Amino acid sequence: MPAPSSFLVISALGRDRPGIVNELSKTILEGECNIVDSRMTVLGGEFAILLMVEGQWNTLAKLESALPEIEKRLGLTIIAKRTEERAPSSNQLPYAVEVVAMDHPGIVHQLAEFFSERQINIEDMVTSSYAAAHTGTPMFSVTMSVGIPANLHIATLRDDFMDYCDSLNLDGVLEPIKGA
Structure with missing residues (x-):
């Protein structure tokens, strides 16, 4: 063996x-x-x-x-x-987060704070800055994979996330990762 x-x-x-x-x-x-x-x-x-x-x-x-x-x-x-090899978590639901906004300092911190306050683990994150088509406006995008504790009410979390994004003028999406 x-x-x-x-x-x-x-x-x-x-x-x-x-x-x-x-x-x-x-x-x-x-x-x-x-x-x-x-x-x-x-x-x-x-x-x-x-x-x-x-x-x-x-x-x-x-x-x-x-x-x-x-x-x-x-x-x-x-x-x-x-x-060591990561043990699979049976009490976490894999979700994808996508956010796009006009670029300004603090977007990553604000998102990290939202998830940290709810004990949601950010497992993967990619950010990028780019110029918007036609206008050249500086834009910022964030794509994350997060592990949501199974005991959280997803509909409430999604509503809270959307309200949070709206308050910061961020365009955000929170959805389950398919096939995970």
Whole structure:
């Protein structure tokens, strides 16, 4: 019977250039580990990546010891931390949140505060700024996945969320994630 897998979260940040993902994924594969989850993006001129890597404890230890050399070779700042597989939550309902508004400071904080006050966990979030078509008005969009406690009354939460968005002049949607 094979030994249970261990997990390592790796965060890397550095000047964007072609080949970073290739080099990181090659190192992970050659170390007999596997990428099980990842997020990557370019922000300004910087490349950022989060990876959850799975492997046997000894292969992850070898990968951890290789990270300083990889950091130097690729010109990245790398942080790694051991973790465990996330246990499925039976008492949380997966919902998607989408908000669009004219860009102004504080939108992310206001949304985070709304959900935090209700003990709703923000599990994933993507934001972007862009110019509105035709007018060029600075716009801001937020897309989130949240875990809503099953004991919350969804219709009341949705009404509260819509009222909150209206009070801040945000166009918002809160709906279940289909297939989750």
